[in-house]
Amino acid sequence: MGRAPCCDKASVKKGPWSPEEDAKLKAYIEEHGTGGNWIALPQKIGLKRCGKSCRLRWLNYLRPNIKHGDFTEEEEHIICSLYISIGSRWSIIAAQLPGRTDNDIKNYWNTKLKKKLLGKRAPSRRARANQADPYLVVAAGGNMCSTSGGGGGNNGISATAATPQALSASALERIQLHMRLQGLYGAFGCATNNDSAATAAAAPPWPKLETLLQTNKLLQGSLPTDAVATTVVSVQQPQHLADQSGLAAGAGEAEHQLSSATGATYMAPPGSFERPKLGFYSPSAEAEAASAEMTCPMVGVYGGGGGGGFGPHHDELYDFLYSKYGSLGGGVVQGGHTYHIPLLPELQCPDAAAAAAAAVGADEKFSTWAASSCDYGAAAGGHQLQGNPISSGLQDYVLGGGYDQ
DNA sequence: AAAGCGCACAACCGCACGATA
DNA sequence: TTATCGTGCGGTTGTGCGCTT
Structure with missing residues (x-):
């Protein structure tokens, strides 16, 4: 028995919205608000639309201060960085880009950024329809290292980890993307035996990510200073600290810290070292001096418990990455240069986003953040x-999440 | 000129969650 | 404790437009 539909599908209108419908919806919400019930709203204003459709239309197109198209280079960088870090959690990414909607960002990623960064074409509808296993599209068409072991030596990704069961398309893309940004294909000894891989390897690395990270531009201007509760120390670990800490060769405290190839940094509590998890990075204590501060009402609980911890693919993803970085002892050496995995910009606390939004006008999406005590994964x-x-x-923070779907 | 194709955008769908009765 | 409902989210599909063959 499935759940009841949210509306009578036979009687609701589907498809593009007309200007008249837009005007009705906009006028009503601007005057009365949503009334806290999207399902009932279309009846109230005489729209033959599903409540969910009304909500989507309002959030994505009708509400004030929405930007469409023309993503700036900086916005691209932010999207890219966060995608590597947290995957396809578009609503969180959208919260970092005022005026942008998750739908917009998702479309932009799928249609432009992914191709731009990964250098591969999205399979056509027809190809997708004929493709029995969608994961194989990525595995075969992407620039992931070969897992066949033929000629490329041990690249560290096990056959198990490379199977659709172990690594999702999202996770693979994120690995590819991060390698791409770091120009690490060669360092990983990848066997590139197809055109797309060769094309990808030839493409230039992401040029300005490091600049963005150094300047730490992500919404710094809107960070509140008066909210209370726990202080979250952000953000950027200075490069010299990253250099010193190493990845795996060290002992003691240094061993507690590890940067993953997704940009996640992990700081285990002293005396309780455990295998690092992938996720949003946690800043180091040393970063405090160089950091901005933000506040966020949350409690300090360590690890990936609570909502269920990390997604099923993270362990495999981690194993792959850790085997790479661990075995290479603190970085990837290529051409006489040691590549350290960059730290990623900090996600803005939703409450900060809410505060920022409040300054420019009510914003329903942000208002939900404000009430959520920084719950990044409730929905x-x-x-x-x-x-x-x-x-x-x-306080160091780790963002867990089952975002590899 | 027309068909085929790819692309971009808008919208829909189903699932999972929290709130509440 | 359980069922139901509304909401939010991410993935997927529909559609129109422009380019290519």
């Missing part, structure tokens, strides 16, 4: 942004 996977009370007065 998107049930995971919470959780703090790690690593030492007195300092």
